[in-house]
Amino acid sequence: MSKSVPAIEVRNVAKSFAEFRAIDNVSLTVESGIFITLLGPSGCGKSTLLRSIAGFLTPDSGSIMVGGRDVTALPPHIRPVNMVFQDYALFPHMSVRRNVGFGCEMKGMTRLEIEARVDAMLELIRLPDVGSREPSALSGGQRQRVALARALAPDPVSLLLDEPLGALDLKLRLELQHELKSIQRTTGKTFVFVTHDQDEAMSMSDLVAVMKDGRIEQLDTPRAVYARPATAFVAGFVGAANMLPARVSGNDGAVLNLEVEGQNWAVPADCVTGGRTVATGDVVTLVIRPEDVIVGSGPGFGELALPARAHEQTFLGGRIHLRCQTANGTALTLEVRPGSVPEGDGTLDLYIAREAVAVLVERKETVK
Amino acid sequence: MMHHLGKVALPVYFWLFVTWLFLPLFVMAAMGFRDSNFVAFPIQSWTTDWYQSVLDDREILASLWVSLQVAVLSTILGLGIGTPMAFMVARFHGVWRAILITIIVMPAFIPIVVSAIALRMFIGNFGIQTGLVAIAFGHAVSSVPFVVVMLLTRLNSMSPNLADAARDLGADEFIIFFRVVLPYLSPALFGAFMFCMLLSFEDFTRSFFLGSFDPTFPVLLFARLRFGFDPGLAAISTLVLVATIALGIYAERFTRKRTAPAKQGRLAASGDDKNV
Numbered sequence: 001m002s003k004s005v006p007a008i009e010v011r012n013v014a015k016s017f018a019e020f021r022a023i024d025n026v027s028l029t030v031e032s033g034i035f036i037t038l039l040g041p042s043g044c045g046k047s048t049l050l051r052s053i054a055g056f057l058t059p060d061s062g063s064i065m066v067g068g069r070d071v072t073a074l075p076p077h078i079r080p081v082n083m084v085f086q087d088y089a090l091f092p093h094m095s096v097r098r099n100v101g102f103g104c105e106m107k108g109m110t111r112l113e114i115e116a117r118v119d120a121m122l123e124l125i126r127l128p129d130v131g132s133r134e135p136s137a138l139s140g141g142q143r144q145r146v147a148l149a150r151a152l153a154p155d156p157v158s159l160l161l162d163e164p165l166g167a168l169d170l171k172l173r174l175e176l177q178h179e180l181k182s183i184q185r186t187t188g189k190t191f192v193f194v195t196h197d198q199d200e201a202m203s204m205s206d207l208v209a210v211m212k213d214g215r216i217e218q219l220d221t222p223r224a225v226y227a228r229p230a231t232a233f234v235a236g237f238v239g240a241a242n243m244l245p246a247r248v249s250g251n252d253g254a255v256l257n258l259e260v261e262g263q264n265w266a267v268p269a270d271c272v273t274g275g276r277t278v279a280t281g282d283v284v285t286l287v288i289r290p291e292d293v294i295v296g297s298g299p300g301f302g303e304l305a306l307p308a309r310a311h312e313q314t315f316l317g318g319r320i321h322l323r324c325q326t327a328n329g330t331a332l333t334l335e336v337r338p339g340s341v342p343e344g345d346g347t348l349d350l351y352i353a354r355e356a357v358a359v360l361v362e363r364k365e366t367v368k
Numbered sequence: 369m370m371h372h373l374g375k376v377a378l379p380v381y382f383w384l385f386v387t388w389l390f391l392p393l394f395v396m397a398a399m400g401f402r403d404s405n406f407v408a409f410p411i412q413s414w415t416t417d418w419y420q421s422v423l424d425d426r427e428i429l430a431s432l433w434v435s436l437q438v439a440v441l442s443t444i445l446g447l448g449i450g451t452p453m454a455f456m457v458a459r460f461h462g463v464w465r466a467i468l469i470t471i472i473v474m475p476a477f478i479p480i481v482v483s484a485i486a487l488r489m490f491i492g493n494f495g496i497q498t499g500l501v502a503i504a505f506g507h508a509v510s511s512v513p514f515v516v517v518m519l520l521t522r523l524n525s526m527s528p529n530l531a532d533a534a535r536d537l538g539a540d541e542f543i544i545f546f547r548v549v550l551p552y553l554s555p556a557l558f559g560a561f562m563f564c565m566l567l568s569f570e571d572f573t574r575s576f577f578l579g580s581f582d583p584t585f586p587v588l589l590f591a592r593l594r595f596g597f598d599p600g601l602a603a604i605s606t607l608v609l610v611a612t613i614a615l616g617i618y619a620e621r622f623t624r625k626r627t628a629p630a631k632q633g634r635l636a637a638s639g640d641d642k643n644v
Contacts, residue, residue: 056532076535083536089529093551106538154537 005068007032007158007190008053008081013062015048022048023059024214030158030192030207035184037193037201040211041237046194049211050160053192055079067157077106082151086163088143090135096122096146097131103154121149124183141172148183158190165200177203198238202226210234218274226289228358230274235287235360242293242332244286246359248278256359260286261328265304267354276361285360290321290335292356295348303351308332310341310348324348393609400603418603428604431588435569438500438584442507443564449508450515450560457516458523469520476513483509484577491578499580506574511564518563522556555623562619566612 008030015023023045030036038046051057053064055076063072071079082103090099100121104114122128125145135143144164151159161180165173181204184191195201201208202222209219210233218230229235232243249264250257256269256278272278294303308324315338322334322341332350341348403415422428457468475483487506488498496502526549534548550557572586579587585608592601 054536056535076532077538077540081536083533085529085533087527087529089527089533091530091534091548091551093554102534102539103537106543150533150537 004032006030006065007034007067008192009065010049010053011063011065013049013052013059013064015045015052015057015059021214023052025062026214026216027062028209028216028219030190032190033188034206035181035191035193035204036207036209037195037205038209038211039195039198039201039237041196044211045214046196046211047162048214050083050162050192050194053158054081054083054160080157081160082154082156083160083162084144084147084151084164086166088135088147090143090147090150092135094134095131096127096133096135096138099135099146100131100150100153102150107154117153121153124152124186125149125179140168141176144168144176145179148180152183152187152189156189158192161191161193163195164193166195166197173200180204202238208238210237212237228271228273229287229360232285232287232360232362235358240290240333240335242288242290244288244330246284246286248280248282248284250280251278258284258286258359260304261306261326261330263304265354266302267357267359271354271357272359272361274361278359278361282361285362287358287360288332288352288356290333292352293332293334294351294353295322295334295336295341296351300351300353302354304354306332306350306352308348308350309345311345313341313343324350396602397606397609398602399599400606402599402602404599418599419607421600422604422607425600427588428585431583431585434500434582435585438503438507438575439565439568441501441504442511442568443561445504445508446511446515446564447557447560450512451519451557453512454516454519454523457520469517472516473513475509480510480571480573484574487574488577497580498578499582502578503575503584504568506578507564507568507571510571510574511567514563514567515560518556518560519553522553526552559619559623562615566616569612 006029008028010026010028012025012027013023014021014025022043026045026049028049038049040046048057052059053066055071055074055078059072063070065071066080069080091102094102097118101114101118104117109117118131119128122131125148127142127145127149130138130142130146135146138146147164148159164180165176168176177200180191180193184204193201193204205222207219208222208225210217210225212233218225218234220228220230225234226238229238229241232241235241235243244260246258246260246265248256249259251269254269255266256271258265258267272284278284306326308326310322310324312323314321314323318338320336320338320341322336324332324334326332334350400418401414401416403413403417453472457465457472460468484506487502487509491498491502530548530552531544534544539547570586571584572590575584575587576590583591589601589604
């Protein structure tokens, strides 16, 4: 795969609107056949980046390649990428067939080719019988699938999806997530998906690019982004995170010695995220996911023991959210199985496995 | 107490209004069938002669033909001027948009007699002939505001993504306009067309001031009235009424049917940064 031409290459692209820097010198290479998600909060630049790739926006600087060809100066209708819009943007006066065939028609395909292509697309989205209907006669989920078929029909190098599930209710969204992923697998197309919903990003993507303030904070697999967040922002955005301040008391490249909550704790050196290195005396932040804090009776090998007071329990059916405070006053949130902790407030023995910790070094400390 | 009032008084009030609205029309329609030279009640004997005589009346047929020509010409002018204006206004926002709309809508609020006299003096000063073309221009002045407002309403309901989606799928600006924007506007265009036609057809004041020897239909009716009412006038009026109502209902139904699909697509964006 690495030998082939990347589907999309964004090189040092910047885009400002008046004073606001929407994209700040972003570079991104998307290999062919990958499902990549641009994840971030409102205003992080994810949609601006997507619209720049589609050609609706012209970057102030930098270049964009699609399928190995520089498209920076090309208008959207010539670019070999197609977009799926959040509001579907189906043509209301055309039948579903005409909608799906529109791109092929614009490419100058023959009537026969278009019909065959439309049939194949409707088959792909499992709606072979709605061809003659108008979009207004379809349900929200059906419209979104038709929009997907319309974008796929002209056989683009890459599909760009701008929060396509945002307008749907939760149940339908989960269903369509599943379907999107399976369509991406069957077609082998490159999908660039934009969302602010971390669950959506996690469940579908091969790669997630977490964005903030016009930059990509971290580009990694969903698992890595979750377990080894590069920054505190990423840690907090992709899930609930407990943050414990700590100090490095030694680092031999294999084992990292930390001082945390008045205790010494040795963790593997590869727990340090973002490709950074730490030295003795550095101040770091430990990120621990709520489900990685174990309530138990005796430390396992290498586990950090933290006595804490539980002061709030929230019952959520299959799990319990537990808010605790350590002896040093640090707040911790836990997610545990019902029945594994006594009800009510009380002192608990908490343990954290050393593999479960991510060691963050914020930018400030590394610049010396 | 209020409850009872609402249950009884309001429907009564409503039906009184309906009676007031329709009774004169029914009376007029009935008069057209009266076998007498005078308009009066009761009707002792009935006839369809008056309707027959209307269809044989060359003057009336000629005036209907003039009215139709004026209506078509003024509608073409109204749509031709109003459509580009709607597109232009759609590009503006905020204060500028409000100012532009105010200027465009102004003719609709100028008293018709005033505007008719002004137009008459205007064409007089420039040596333009009164008659069919002058009337059509006069009617276009009053129909442009309606065209702009109707088209603008429709344009506002159009998702900007619609044009972007077409562009993204390979359409150039020309194709976008003729394959996406224009079809999207078609219900409003049709509505505006019908409105212009009816507005022109029923106009008396401007036609009267700007017309020459060939009267439009309402002007001819007015001329005839001076010789007194006869059931013939009732017959013509009834025919026009029926035709107008039929057209109006058809236009309304057509527009509603074609507008329905537009409801899709305008969904609130949830926390996205589309405009950033």
